[in-house]
Amino acid sequence: VVAQPRGTVQGRIRVTEQGEVIANKYGDPDIARRNLEALTCGVLLSSLRPEGDDAFGARHGATMGRLSDASMQAYRALVYETEGFVDYFRAATPIAEIADLKIGSRPASRTASSRIEDLRAIPWVFSWSQSRIMLPGWFGFGSAVRDAGADLDELRAMARDWPFFTTLLQNMEMVMAKADMTIARRYAALVPDQALAARIHGALQAEYDLTRQTLLDITGQDELLARQPGLDRLIRLRMPYVEPLNHVQIELIRRRRAGDDDPRVRAGILLAINGIAAGLRNSG
Template sequence: IEEINVDIVPLFETIEGLDTARQSMGELYNLEYYKKQLKYRSDFQTIMLGFSDGTKDGGYIKANWEIYKAKENLTAVSMENGINVVFFDGRGGPPARGGGKTHQFYASQGPSIANNEIQITIQGQTISSMYGSKPQAIFNFEQLLSAGVINDIFTDDKSLISSQERDLIEELAEVGGKKYLELKNHPLFVSYLEHKSPLKYYGKTKIGSRPSKRSTSSQLKLSDLRAIPFVGSWSQLKQNVPGFFGFGTALQSKIDEGKLEDLKDLFENSLYFKTLMQNSMMALSKTYFPLTSYMKNDPIYGEFWNILYEEQQRSINNMLLVSGQKLLMETDPISMMSVEYRENIVLPLLAIQQYALQEVEENLDENAKTVFEKMVTRSLFGNINASRNSA
């Protein structure tokens, strides 16, 4: 065992995996040969948490809360076994894959979560947009460093989650997760992505380091889909479902119970919940359902499109109500202007893409079909580059 001079890094990403993470690591820590390995590695253990597949599995609010609780549990079981744990967060570009306000995200994690080091994946357009030049890289590294310092030195009540706040977040996560699960189990969920989005073109663009799906089967299954084409396809549709779906219904359930003031207090006093909702508001600010409004009367997909649209409207209305804002991202005007500037580039490209997708589905002429497929692929490139964190 002493000849193994690399770290073994467990990965937890599905909702079930996150729920049983503490038990899994507890059993691993107590294996005699693994104890020797950890001793040889100075009793340090790196654990990776997968945001992308967690969101695909359980929806935005459910996945993020499960990851937070898993970090608390893994911190506790590591301390019990005398192990220094380091979390490696598999965070992609958009909020649906763990992106968004990275500084606020880490600053909001209180003393119950180990922060000896901050390790994150930097992927896609995030590399160039945040670390593409020396000044950008210095600024963003300083943001990460200061987030860790804030946790240790300037911890205040807003970075702590009280038992009452915890109960409320738990209830929101359960309702939101159930709503997302209903959507995921809808018979048209995968078919909608396959036929109405550019999902199958992601493999042709070569923007990912891996195939678009894990299986070589001709039949598309949700479990086989990689996170980048899954989240990216919703982004290309300007629907961003993984970044908000279920949040609006969760908030509505508490509003209906007369807990609007409790939600407002939670948003104001919990940095974790505030960051969670602000990141979702960012995803919602990039939705634009008029792009696909022609689908609402589609004989096959019309009902499904309306389910998505209704939840988007519900989420926007309830988030504005809870936050006391009149516009999404109102308190972050610079980011709001940045999004608006890029949307002016993106929307024309996506209008072309939607037209080309319809022609591909309906056109029987192979030469014309080839041309329209190239249009889809080229618009993918342009949108991904312009959107910054669309995949």
């Protein structure tokens, strides 16, 4: 809330929450009270904060514009210009199983096409979450900082003094902490063309490493979530329950794609999908 543009929040805010978010945030009275207190605090801080420095905003806004353009170029280069990417995505994530299981209110794609452009946003993010890459939440940031020639001292100042940029980094940090590139490599083993799998997974790993190090350089931390110990602890507590589900899901997907029509295999994939989504809490 505090990261919203100046003038957006003036003593009130209207939000929409739905689905499992309602149960997670308001199903328990104590948790509901904590969430409402946090929302109220955010509204007060945003409404009462002093007017910003226009020169500060203009200077850093230009930097954000360059970073945005560079990150978009890196992201689109991966998705639309990398040979074999669509084949990798459809084999190394459970997108086919998600579409077949009909767990959403709408089909995964708007048309019968296999093009990325026709895929809906939720199954796109959901698939990368299930395979533990969490790609839409971080890919391109490291390349953007490198290619846009951003000054590290300026980025540190932005992280310190600009709530929008601070929130952006914190969200990226949280998503990257839930990613697991070792497990993602096991999903890549589902790709029939292992040369293709090695090439694209290698590119994803390189960008992940670059983005992680760039994030740490900006925040001055030694590890992700070092300044958010509560969140770090919650994620670490959940991962021992999520990771076995990933391994089970990979094996069941392998069996199903090999022609195993046992209904227990299908049911197991669905249970694993639900369990992983519940544990990560970034389902898409």
